[in-house]
Amino acid sequence: MxxxxxxxxxxxxxxxxxxxxxxxxxxxxxxxxxxxxxxxxxxxxxxxxxxxxxxxxxxxxxxxxxxxxxxxxxxxxxxxxxxxxxxxxxxxxxxxxxxxxxxxxxxxxxxxxxxxxxxxxxxxxxxxxxxSPLDRVERLAHDVELLARQALEREHEQIIYKLSQISTSRDEETGNHMHRVAHISRLIAQELGHDAQFCDMIYLAAPMHDIGKVGIPDKVLLKPGKLTPEEWEVMKTHTTIGYDVLKDSSSSLLRMGADIAHSHHEKYNGQGYPLGLTGEKIPVVGRIVAVADELDALLSVRPYKQAWNFKDALEHLRHERGRHFDPDCIDVMLRHIDTILDIQKKFADEPAVPVSDMHPLRRGAA
Missing domain, CATH: 3.40.50.2300 (Response regulator)
Incomplete structure (x- = not known):
């Protein structure tokens, strides 16, 4: 036995x-x-x-x-x-x-x-x-089903990663941006006290935050200069496009991705979009990914901006604590700067991105 x-x-x-x-x-x-x-x-x-x-x-x-x-x-x-x-x-x-x-x-x-x-x-x-022999068969079937489910979940993770890559292939962001946002999001979730399953899920779902950009016309998405008010309204729809694509999925991971896509541009003070939610009415996954995405975007070069230096980026996030961003998420980020720097180095873009003191606000943050 x-x-x-x-x-x-x-x-x-x-x-x-x-x-x-x-x-x-x-x-x-x-x-x-x-x-x-x-x-x-x-x-x-x-x-x-x-x-x-x-x-x-x-x-x-x-x-x-x-x-x-x-x-x-x-x-x-x-x-x-x-x-x-x-x-x-x-x-x-x-x-x-x-x-x-x-x-x-x-x-x-x-x-x-x-x-x-x-x-x-x-x-x-x-x-x-x-x-009984029947019980043994049922137990074996349960074990086989569990193994099959685990294999399916691994395949599911690959599908989600490929979905996330679709958005970066049309945008100025890189695959490493997705990795950095995923790792920083999981770090924040862990330090906020969420369980292991939640932290693993947000790690997988966070890269889908901009999946809705697949529905934004190139003339808006790839425009190097400042967007007109009309173009800006079109750009903002990437949040609802991503949500509408993912919200009805039978997968809890994709439904979390829908919430992230929908809420990662909401602001803690209610001045964000698309719904103008305030405080804890914003889904916690959106509040977490918003901080991870903002920090990484500030430190990255885009066609419409230079990279911020690290000190200025942190000062901006401190200033927006309780206004744009969830105070608890900001506090976790500030307590774990060394770990976040390690993530930035491990998944640095190639070639290495020069850090500049020029820091006009990134597109999507306003």
Whole structure:
């Protein structure tokens, strides 16, 4: 048998002890062990995966062991999965509550290694014997589906990157501009406290911010001089064009791209476009990408402007804190200037762009 064991304990030391105890479990060829230090993390994994047994600590900050049992037992595939509760107490009320919410067995600390292996081995043997051939087929199908979905997501990422390249191929921006905006956007999202999935998604979706430029006529998009008021109104429509193209997608990534395309020229004080949204009414993805895009554009040469020097670019962004840009996003950027400089160097345009003290406002910022 090759079972999967989920271990949940907020103590790293306890997790290491339990892992050592699993070695040499009778009748088990190899054991896949998954360790979690928080109930919320373990529950998130269980929503998409299925272990063969769970060993759960009772006393944890946030979601305790009994709360984890209550939630995981609500998942369809977890009705018959054995749950061992590890406690530092022999109080009967804790055991009764645990039993009422799905615990199959108990271990009291300090855990005796032989008792641990015996109890775990008995429950695993029972678990594996009860898995019918149909159950095994369903589990295999689930694993194959998961692998196929992951492969599809990787292909999906390539499609999104190619979509983003379409806009840069008609504009003065470069592919490296997309990389820089993507990395800076993910950095800001991480430092604002967003979860890993959100940060990965904004990294992939941020390069689509100007996808709507594919619908702007060349005579406007590529004009080297100042745009007339009428041309400027046409240029501003790239936000709604991008949104309309992406908004109805079944892909959450493309829908995030739609929100970014639509809102990355909104301003915190309500003076932006296309909707004139204010403050937190602007989607957070738009607020994040707006800062990343502006900083990189200021530092880049365009047909209608020279590059700003780094000091002046930062001073401009400080000045626009709470006016054009979300104050929290600006504060994160200013705290991580060294990391952002590393991103700029790693994805520098070739040939190297000279930095000039001339800095007329970039097109699209007004």
């Amino acid at each position: 090759n079972p999967t064991v989920l271990l949940l304990d907020d103590s790293k030391e306890n997790l290491e002890i339990l892992q050592r105890m699993l070695k040499g479990l009778p009748g088990m060829e190899t054991i896949a062990t998954l360790c979690f230090s928080a109930g919320e993390q373990a529950l998130a994994w269980c929503r998409a995966n299925e272990p063969d047994i769970c060993v759960v600590d009772y006393n944890m900050p946030g979601m305790d062991g009994i709360e984890f049992l209550m939630e995981v037992r609500k998942l369809p595939r977890f009705k018959g999965i054995p749950m061992i509760m590890v406690t530092g107490s022999s109080e009967s009320d804790i055991r009764q509550r645990a039993l009422a919410n799905g615990a199959n067995d108990f271990l009291t600390r300090p855990v005796d290694p032989e008792e641990f292996r015996a109890r775990l081995g008995n429950l695993l043997t029972l678990r594996m014997s009860l898995i």
